[in-house]
Amino acid sequence: MIRVFLAAFLAIYIMTGPASSETGPSYEILAFDDLHGWAEDDHAAALTAFLExxxxxxxxxxxxxxxxxxxxEDARGFFELLFRPVLISDGEEMLFTGxxxxxxxxxxxRTATYRYPVYQMPPEAKRSRPWLTRRQILTSGVMDGRGLEIAWVDDPVELFFLQIQGSGRIIFPDGRMIRVGYGGANGHPYRSIGRELVRRGIYRAHQVSMQVIRNWVDRNPDIGDELLYHNAAYVFFREVSEVPAEKxxxxxxxxxxxxxxxxxxxPRYTPLGAPVWIEKAGRDxxxxxMIAQDTGSAIKGAQRADIFYGTGDEAGRVAGAIKDSGRMVVLMPIQRAYALLPDEGL
Structure with missing residues (x-):
């Protein structure tokens, strides 16, 4: 079926022109045989994600x-026939996180237990960039009495990590669940509190994970609050409970x-929606x-990716420990792939 449509696909393709420059990233077209483990993957599962x-x-x-x-009906054939693997490099080493x-x-x-608000974005924060810092938002009273609370949670550290992840589920005492998604930010750059703990000499870089940070703040509540304020960035949310729970x-x-x-x-290097072959080293x-379907404030560079590990505490435990090398290769439509090369064409 795919081969029948290939000529039509190439006929309607609009050439975008070369995207490389002397100071920009470099591009290398690989063969599918160069992708370690390609033949063993479940290409149908990747195709399902691509269709999303x-x-x-x-x-x-x-x-x-x-x-x-x-x-x-042939997922592997679809990717092999209509795409070419492109290794995009910008001089930085590959880093996978989760x-x-x-x-x-x-x-x-709000109750005595649930006293930390999950805020939606106030109108003035949309007009002023950057807006107030994390400390100012949480201590100045600017958010009080305005009905901006989507929900209240019981742990400020969990809320902090919710903001880093950008979305999550909140389970109410009666079992009801709401889902929240990214609703905007205050415009300040993200500052890693893990790096700050390393800078202070409390941990070494290889020791830092989300669980380590959570435990340290719990053991040191007063200076823990100050540590969270080190990150001036603040994320607001919106309720997205229309997304089915199973998705x-x-x-x-x-x-x-x-x-x-x-x-x-x-997305400066990898188009959103593109298939991406990853080869992550490390313990697992x-x-x-994979499919490039998300972005993140800390995800910068051609060889940089954050892998989505799922929902809940176990997924968080695994994701928080990921900091691995390897490589990622973007699957690009055929002519778009060759157009990236400075001196070659189809």
Whole structure:
């Protein structure tokens, strides 16, 4: 079926022109045989994740591929026939990290237990960039009495990590669940509190994880609050409970992401919606076709990706320990791939 449509796909393709420059990233087209473990992957699972967001891609080449993806019965053949693997380098080493969808205990009302608010974004924060710092938002009273609280949770550290992840679930005492997603930010750059703990000499870099940070703040509540204020960035939320509970949270493309098939990338280098082959080293290596469906303030560079590990505490435990090397290779539509090369064409 795919081969029948290939000529039509190439006929409607609109050439975008070379994207490389002397000072920009470098591009190398690889063969699928160069992708370690390619033949053993579940390409159908990757295709399902690709279909979650490909319908939102407006470029003619991607739109044509999405139409073909809905028709194919041969997932591996679809990717091998219509894409080329492109290794994009910017001089930095590959770094894989992990993220997850937290689950927090909360309440729709403030109580003695649930006293830390999950805020939606106030109108003035949208008009002023940057707006107030984290410390100012939480201590000045500017948010009080305005009905901006979506819910209240019982742990300020869990709320802090909810902001880092950008989305999560809040479980109320009666068992009801609401889902919140990214609703905006105050415009201040993200500052890592893990790095700050290393700078202060409390931990070494290889010791820092989300669990380590959480435990340290719990043991040192007074200076722990000050540590959280080190990160002036503040994330607001919106309720997205219309997303079915069995599906993943919304990513940057406003579609559900998929456990161990979705990654966050830097869209300056990797197009959102593109398939990406990853080869993650470390204790639990992963060779798998993912889909670039999310972004993150700390995800910067051509060889940088955040792997979505799923929902809940166990996913958080695994994701928080990921800091591995390897490589990622973007699967680009054929002519778009060759257009990236400065001196070559089809």
């Amino acid at each position: 967001t490909c319908r939102d891609l407006d470029d003619p080449d991607w739109a044509a591929l999405c139409g073909l993806a809905r028709e194919t 993220y997850f969808e937290p689950e927090l205990s909360g309440s729709p009302y 993943g949270p919304l990513g940057a493309m406003n579609r559900s992401i998929t456990t161990l098939r979705s990654i966050a990338v830097d 290596p992963i060779n798998r076709l």
